[in-house]
Amino acid sequence: MNTKTFETENQLIRAAQAGDQQALRELVEQYSDTVYKFAFKVCRSEDDAEDTLQDAFLNILKALKTFNHRSNFSTWVYRIVSNSCLMKWRKEKRERWESFERLDNPEERIQDSYTHWPDSPAEALLSNELQEKMDEAILDLPPIYRLAFVMKDLEGLKMEQVAQALEISLPAAKARLRRARLFLRDRLEPYVQS
Amino acid sequence: MADELKERILNICSELGEDIDSADCKKLRQHVASCQDSSAFVDSVKKTISLYKAYGPNIDHDTSSRLLGKLGLD
Structure with a gap:
């Protein structure tokens, strides 16, 4: 992944962890498209994808100092985005999947968030x-x-x-x-x- | 094709190479190539994945700006 000001992504992340505002902005700009696409594919709605994007980055910045550089940063980002998605769903739509274990209820549909293609x-x-x-x-x-x-x-x-x-x-x-x-x-x- | 067999084919692909196009999975498919149902099933799973891969919007400028604003980085 290219960086504008920092030679490596590791340098960028360390500067962001130290509170460098430019680094934080670059980090957000570098990952925002990835997170948005992921959120859209999961949520199937542009509004939900944007909500998830914002929640996820608030959580990413909050937890950034805990990233220990031993794992892949993008995997760490996916973990936080996934948790943001799960938190959102647990609040809003848990009942939707209660029948999944049986895989036998195809007629139940909730048509509330069709995607704009x-x-x-x-x-x-x-x-x-x-x-x-x-x-x-x-x-x-x-x-x-x-x-x-x-x-x-x-x-x-x-x-x-x-x-x-x-x-x-x-x-x-x-x-x-x-x-x-x-x-x-x-x-x-x-x-x-x- | 029986559900158990479908599950088993996907299970073998997953356990061997994760990717449905992995080399080991391809060997498996060669092995079952004589079984028309099995081949059709694997192809249908690949087609399902390709349909979902077919689109995905890029983040637009307004969404990006709102994000930076929300984070206090604008």
Whole structure:
């Protein structure tokens, strides 16, 4: 990752930890797009993504001095963003996923936060119906599973990083990913079958 | 295909290489290539992932400005 003023990201982080305002701003600017994209993929709503972005960075700056440079900074950031997402969901929407363990309640839908899909050639190929089904499916996926799916399959983190960010064991992270993939695939089955 | 078999295929991919396109997972798929249902299932999982990867907005200037303002860094 390039930095404007600091030669390495490590220097940037240490300066930010020392309270250097320019470093803090650069650090926020460097990670804001990553955090926003991640939040959007998880929340499926621009408003929720922005709320999560702001909450996450407030938490990141609050906890910045505790970052010990022994782990990857981006993984640490993902951990804080994930916790911000989970805190938000626990307050607002916990009841939504109570039936997930049975995976047998596809008719229950909460259609409260459909995504605005920006125009692009790739996206234009997707029908509105498919977009809605995709949003419904991922929003019906409990957050702990959704986070694993977004981190691994959409953001490209290594499985070990996913486990670290979610503060769970590697086998548990793999199990969550597996269930998320299966759940989403089954919900989109009519659209993804050959 | 039975749910148990779907779970097992994903489980093996995950345990071996995590990525559904990893080398070991590809070997597994070669092994089950003779099974049309299995191949179709793996392809459908890949297609599901690719659909979700197909979009994601970049942060816009206004959102970025509001963030910096919220953090007192504007």
